[in-house]
Amino acid sequence: ARLPEVPRTWGWMLQLYSLRSDDSWGMGDYGDLAEIARRAGDEQGAGVLLVNPVQAFVPSTPLQRSPYSPASRRFASPLYLRVTDTEAFRTASDEVRAAVSRLAPANDTELIDHDAVWLAKRAALELLWEHQTDRPRPEDADDDLRAFAVWSALAEVHGADWRRWPESMRDPASPAVTIAGEELADRVAFHLWLQALCREQLDAARAAAHDAGMAVGLVHDLPVGVDPGGADAWAQQDVFASDVRVGCPADAFNPLGQDWGLPPWRPDRLAATGYAPFRDVVRSVLRHGDGIRVDHVAGLWRLWWIPPGEPAHRGTYVHYDADVMLAALLLEATREEAIVVGEDLGTVEDVVTRTMHERGILSSAVLW
Known part of the structure; x- marks a missing residue:
């Protein structure tokens, strides 16, 4: 299969x-993006x-600074x-709106203080959450979203790395995790709500691109992998x-x-699951975009695996079924009428x- 021609x-x-x-x-x-x-x-x-x-991060400080090592893709x-673009803020009382506005961090710092930004936004969102009457119910969420929200709530209690x-709590299917999810039901619902807000604002940014007459629109970046201590690595062990790290x-x-420092997918398990984990990732990225840029696209063919305790140069290539990986990628892109860009540098x-x-996958080049 070949993707349609991309507008120049x-x-x-x-x-x-x-x-x-x-x-x-x-x-x-996201408001700035729109x-x-x-x-x-x-x-x-x-x-x-x-x-x-713009994938999810571990919701406890200190935050992971790199967007290329997300907790979940x-x-x-x-x-x-x-915060001020949410319906919860727009419909809040004057008193609540004033309290939220007072939480805004400094906006003119030379460097971005990710921790200060998140702590301020979380406090503001929690204040709005207290007055939120239409709350999502964990039992109504799909399994993957609910597992992510449970992981987020557990990370607030036990720390950023599930391996510690x-x-x-390290097995998402354990009875202890089920009980903890019930005990933390309010925090689980809070994180479900945050994901709903993200969807709304990402959709608004995409709509703004369309309304502005963009020939393509928004293209979102897909990192090579995920944080080994994050949500995906916990839910899809x-x-x-x-124990392996990806590199070059x-x-x-x-x-x-x-x-x-990113754990690779096992080719045998991808095949056994019908490549569902990869398809889910691509589908999730394209849910709010008109295209996807695949970082290190050569990773669809092979990845440099580094064994535990070894330096990067002592790794080896492990191959994937590129035909199937490409077929899954192009299928999801075709369904969404999206373009695909591959980062094929190096x-x-x-x-x-x-x-x-x-x-029909666009290539990458350094102009200057």
């Missing part, structure tokens, strides 16, 4: 966190916006929520090679190779770039 256009590659406006709380947010989409499309004639990964980051939790071999720029086999061109 231009656009911006954005690091959303750096794009602060007068309405931001210490860093760029405004940039409107202005870039209406005033500049841009046809596309490529956004850094299937859910969105509440760190980018604009009490042993009974049978699919990950948890030595090259002219990195003579010792690179260790990215050490990449010729077959990768050649196959991308044959399948």
